[in-house]
Amino acid sequence: MAEQLYNAIFVGSIYALFAVGFALVFSVLDILNLAHPVVFMLGAFVALFCMSTFGLPAGFAAVIAFLATGAFGIFLDRIAFAPLRRRGAPPLSAMISSLGFAIVVIRLMELRYGPDLTSYPAGSLPQTVVQIGDARLDALRLVIIGLAIVLMGALTYFVRATQLGRDIRALAENPRAARLLGVNVDRAIASTFFISSGFGGVAGALLGFAYNAIYPQMGTPYELKAFTVMVVGGMGSLPGAVLGAYILGIGEIAALVFLPADLAELRDALAFGLLFLVLVIRPRGLLGHRVAERA
């Protein structure tokens, strides 16, 4: 039971890291970045590259994955979103554009690494197991959970207490007011993509470490989950996305534990059903802003 809860928190942490980045871009630009699974996957591969080519330790590789995917996020914005933004294209165009970008990058990665599972170099990941009571917990996952919580704490501090963070929030709430207040919009958008993609990339690297199996399509299953989690949490609310992510993680594992083995296939149905229920009861999501607060 303790092991299952532990797994639920681990899975929830990965969902949360993935979903906050997704929600951050949505809150600032009102677009769904369908290339977010790509930065997730690239994070895992950047870490692999650092470890296999340069023999860097996993922790250091994760830091590089964060920085590299963050920079890649700015590039992604320049290619897939900025040209559309300049022409005032509707959000749907941005969605399609990012989807196209994602497919191109995934295919290129498949050409290079093949579609199958790749592992990290032997012995590069810690194998320690901690015994707490009669639960055997994988130490690596413990570190990953801790790291996810620290990262989300840092993000909260950034958006609440720094001027750049306030600029991003101002831009998310009211672009016209933000510009009149002297927010450098290009800089705020670039920072948004850096942070969003950096979080996505580090989530991918951490998940890759935990499962020791990465592949070019590894981000795809997370996309729909992140989208759902974001809607349930309240469109674009970062704490909402995190809360939604842990609820989904716990819901999935609970389904696994409580459903009889022959119904295990229903695990997604149960988890998503739970989220659906939240929306029926509370359409604006758990921590969403009331619509119509501005005339």
Next chain:
Amino acid sequence: MTPLLEVEELRVRYGAVEALHGVSFAANAGEVTALIGANGAGKSSTLAAISGVIPARGRIRFDGRDIAGAPPYAIVRAGIVQVPEGREILARMTVEENLLMGLRGRDRSELASAYERFPILRERRALLAGALSGGEQQMLAIARALLARPRLLLLDEPSLGLAPLIVKQVFETLADLKRQGVTMVLVEQNALRALRLADRAYVMDLGRIVMNGTGGELLRDEGVARTYLGG
């Protein structure tokens, strides 16, 4: 004396429609310059063009420098700060966070000056700005703009939608700022109050300046009185 702000032949178009057909006016340092006129005369478009938030043609010189085409943040940094129509406070941020947006990373101790001028904002500093009354939101918008250290304050309809008593308070605040030497360009539908406060005023109609003079001259002008002062 060269004016602090000189606008020449300003043209703005929204799609196929030209909203400003070559507007020229100037604002002197230390003075209040009012732009009055009916709804749709182009007053707000003029301010938006000066702040750089809508594209415009023509020349905008601030302190001798041409700022037309500069991005809005560079214009704010140069010292032109706008209190926009409808206040545009950030409703999901606290009152204090709104003020910090004006401060832009400078030392928080400067907040004291804003709280001194508007004690109500000190009381409400931890509240979400969206919870303030209309009058308080206008105070917040003015306080926030002042914290940006404006060399030129643009005010777009500061009395719009406020109760008469609050309108009076807002204009008292503006008169106070004028005494302190703050240079202002004031756009107002409440022409009587605007002209009383203004050193110089311009009347706009259908995207053009149709008349100008000192505030007193326009107050005494029969045509202005009939059209804009309801008398």
